[in-house]
Amino acid sequence: MRVHLAGLSLVLPFSTLAQTPSASFKSEVVQYHATIDTVKYVYGVTPPVARLRPGNILESNSLDCFGNAIKKPGDTLSLSKGDNPLTGPFFIEGAEPGDTLVVHILDLQVDGNQGVGAFAPGFGALNETNYTPMLHPPLPERIWFYFLGCIGVAPSSGEARSSVVPAEFGGNMDAPEVSVGNTLYLPVNVSGGLLYFGDGHAAMGDGEIAGTAIEVPMKARLQLDLVKGKHTNWPRFENENEIMAAGIYRPVDDAVRIAFTELVGWIHADYGLSELDAYELLSKVGKIHLTEMVDPNYVVVASIEKKYLPAKK
């Protein structure tokens, strides 16, 4: 019966997140190469594949959402060993429950020369269609943008969650916000945080309504940092121009409510507006991005441009 609804509380003691790499960054580079034999399919507590210190840069790769199994027209989804194979986990020294893990996304490159799109029975926002795999010609290069569909940490409460489910710990958010130049904040729920990522995307429509984007293997360069003693309820994003808060659940209405409640709390804590003023301001200039409506939980990112905010406290 009892339920913790930590993520839905209106009071959000969140503030002073590292906006740029901290002065203490020791920019050592850690390299790790993932293969189909080392990927995971669950976010949870399992021995790490590498350890990093705050400030370190991780250079690694991810397989595409089918484990790079679809090579040519005619290959079917049955070749895939599992959905959304994850690279990791990576242990961050000093990360303890209640901290926030900071992920600066420095570079993402497609690690191959094709992109795969598919749909299949029971996938998608509109369909109850038959199993219909297909291979698309690449879309015009100018619209390609690369991002990691999956990025997250070990969940709280001892849970282990499938690589297809996004939730408070991040996961399969399918958010283009996970792209170069943005910083992602995730809660630390277990010692070391245990970061996982995968499911590279090149080009995706809002909502990813048929269930796939242009799916690609990826090379990733990420810099990791910690905010000690600050908890993050739900994943957050930040760049030079915007702050962005994710809300993740069903129906979309509740995801929107979560995302804006987080954003109101963030503006209140870090920029000093009252919660009602923040709410009213967002009603005038806030943005909503429905990233996907096809995974078991749906993902909304609410954002505001920093130019509308007062100076940070």
Next chain:
Amino acid sequence: MRVHLAGLSLVLPFSTLAQTPSASFKSEVVQYHATIDTVKYVYGVTPPVARLRPGNILESNSLDCFGNAIKKPGDTLSLSKGDNPLTGPFFIEGAEPGDTLVVHILDLQVDGNQGVGAFAPGFGALNETNYTPMLHPPLPERIWFYFLGCIGVAPSSGEARSSVVPAEFGGNMDAPEVSVGNTLYLPVNVSGGLLYFGDGHAAMGDGEIAGTAIEVPMKARLQLDLVKGKHTNWPRFENENEIMAAGIYRPVDDAVRIAFTELVGWIHADYGLSELDAYELLSKVGKIHLTEMVDPNYVVVASIEKKYLPAKK
């Protein structure tokens, strides 16, 4: 018990909408001035205030959503005689049930020198707050953009609907898509169509989450046209670069489903892609805009840029 769910059907025999004013346009200008004594609060069948022929240009005005009653700090919402006063209705000669009404939005200007924002008990996507009217300083002029929050026609089935409820007939969509350069398509449900509009907005955040935008009286210049014998299920928008379909209901999930189902049908009918191909394409490059999540029904506009589509049939 019985329910018509026409708007949710997957087969959409919609095509060849007028994209630009038809050759037969007789660009007479009809002028009409609305006052607090002539506005309406319901979309329905009532004697028209003016009659126009297809191709005519309407020059008219709208009061703000409070009927221009809030003049200075200290004025309260109790001064308002009703929500969203509507200018109209306008009778379009030759419009019959089953036709589509075409509204080219030629110009919108603020008809005054202030904008009003407010929230009040029971308004908004997040709050259950107390009655808290307030007046905001105008936001920086560079971000202002003007649109009509309300535009719609008399509903089908003999219904008359309040000016606060959006639905198949349009209404309180709070959609920035109703702005200059765009064309709006609405169903004709009764002879003459009976067009209403009002609720001018300058600047609004996605979702309009606290319940108001920057509310302004407006001057509007609209050109009206007809597509005979083509029915439109739900409001649609079009401009040089995009086609856009609205979905209107709760929860947001269903509004998204309606909007994309309409857009799939439109692409299929007018651009010749199969429905599954259209669906897959939208999963890669479609866009979702949640315009408001505060009115009794929520509004989503799904869109695609024309550059991704083949030549029109």
Next chain:
Amino acid sequence: MRVHLAGLSLVLPFSTLAQTPSASFKSEVVQYHATIDTVKYVYGVTPPVARLRPGNILESNSLDCFGNAIKKPGDTLSLSKGDNPLTGPFFIEGAEPGDTLVVHILDLQVDGNQGVGAFAPGFGALNETNYTPMLHPPLPERIWFYFLGCIGVAPSSGEARSSVVPAEFGGNMDAPEVSVGNTLYLPVNVSGGLLYFGDGHAAMGDGEIAGTAIEVPMKARLQLDLVKGKHTNWPRFENENEIMAAGIYRPVDDAVRIAFTELVGWIHADYGLSELDAYELLSKVGKIHLTEMVDPNYVVVASIEKKYLPAKK
């Protein structure tokens, strides 16, 4: 933009509803016979077919939801002139906006010798099926129970609503709670209240998931009364053993929230429990009845047995 959400407010000044016919009842009987030529398809303001005083008894009839047009296997829904033909409206002398109309359901009898069930494209909670009319053999007589699927008054705000849509004014609630022995409370929104009813049902499953019940024409005997000066937000029911509050919207979650908020307010106002105590008590012994999930809005009735409540204030 602006929205009244009167029905969602937590403070509900509702009390001392007439539980049994008031002492002032003048039990005159008014008889009215409806035919396919006099039925209506919209709840709204239109000349009444008869006038009654509080305490009067109405003896009338309703056609089935197809207007009695389906007579034998092979007849199709195209024979129906409209959905849910409504008997009425009936004007109740002295009813003014802000009052509550009281409807004692004294007797309901099937007015014919068959029941019709059907489903058709786009109907139902699960299907997207093809047009598939059918006639069912009557179900075993022991499970038949009779109720009016449609009963309601003219809506507020000058709206006129279709006979297929339930909302604050009642309407197509498909609620077996509208059966003999129960009393229904409805808001009075216009002078005379203007009561309509129709859509008799014999036997229906919870949710009416395929879109029809066993549809029958009905003879109805109703006694009407007024509670002056007390407003009812949403329809309520009462009998010797229970109090019951309806919530009507989508998704079902919100209908549940409305129904329980109303019931908490009712218990607080009439039985003196604090709102939190009422809430907690309902968590232990309350009941939820999802009457239909197929009309444009869904209907939930929340209830509690009076034996769990203290004496009425």
Next chain:
Amino acid sequence: MRVHLAGLSLVLPFSTLAQTPSASFKSEVVQYHATIDTVKYVYGVTPPVARLRPGNILESNSLDCFGNAIKKPGDTLSLSKGDNPLTGPFFIEGAEPGDTLVVHILDLQVDGNQGVGAFAPGFGALNETNYTPMLHPPLPERIWFYFLGCIGVAPSSGEARSSVVPAEFGGNMDAPEVSVGNTLYLPVNVSGGLLYFGDGHAAMGDGEIAGTAIEVPMKARLQLDLVKGKHTNWPRFENENEIMAAGIYRPVDDAVRIAFTELVGWIHADYGLSELDAYELLSKVGKIHLTEMVDPNYVVVASIEKKYLPAKK
């Protein structure tokens, strides 16, 4: 990106479930006593506390949802070591993924002399209230009925799920259907099945809207059995008079759709009605029970009495 939506498919190859203990039952009794030191808080793969063979009877106990920590008025929820402590897991010999685990609920008795009800910040279907623990006097004994709020198995896909979350594997369903005389069917996702239970309830309202029932420690007597080679998508219940299928997710609308889709499939597979006939029949005589709307996922049980069904195939 990719999602398996096995539970939403319309074709359900489910049939010939054991309705009563199979002939091969070896009614050995296995006894196990749970304490606060041996309970678990996650459904997952962990060493079993006992092993049983099909047909064996389990006699065991569960702590209440607060771990029996609330002893007297004044005790606060902070005394609880965790929510919904679970007894188990129990390994069933021969259970393999793809099988169905059968749980006959033979006896449930309160294991103590008090019941606890509470609500707290963020709990419940209506509230955003402050932390307000309370102890209720027991309700009249005649309305008490006992059931296990939590019962489930290790999830699929390597997941481990918190004891507060219900899903395909069962879990915190808060379903009075888990009471004496009923049989519960659960999917086997890992070798041995790994059954957990806890969270005894005496008396609960539909929806459990304030977040707690009358919470009690429980003594349980369960008989376990297996259906080899038959997979169960979602939990199902059965007794002499009814078959019942659970649907678990948000919003309630989707839980209803899941539950009825399962029930349609069950009737089709075991009783030989076509899916459309089953759908239509449920529209006339089906029942919906919303057991809880407060846990992260909501639970609906759809049911039909066997007297309306033809003989089993």
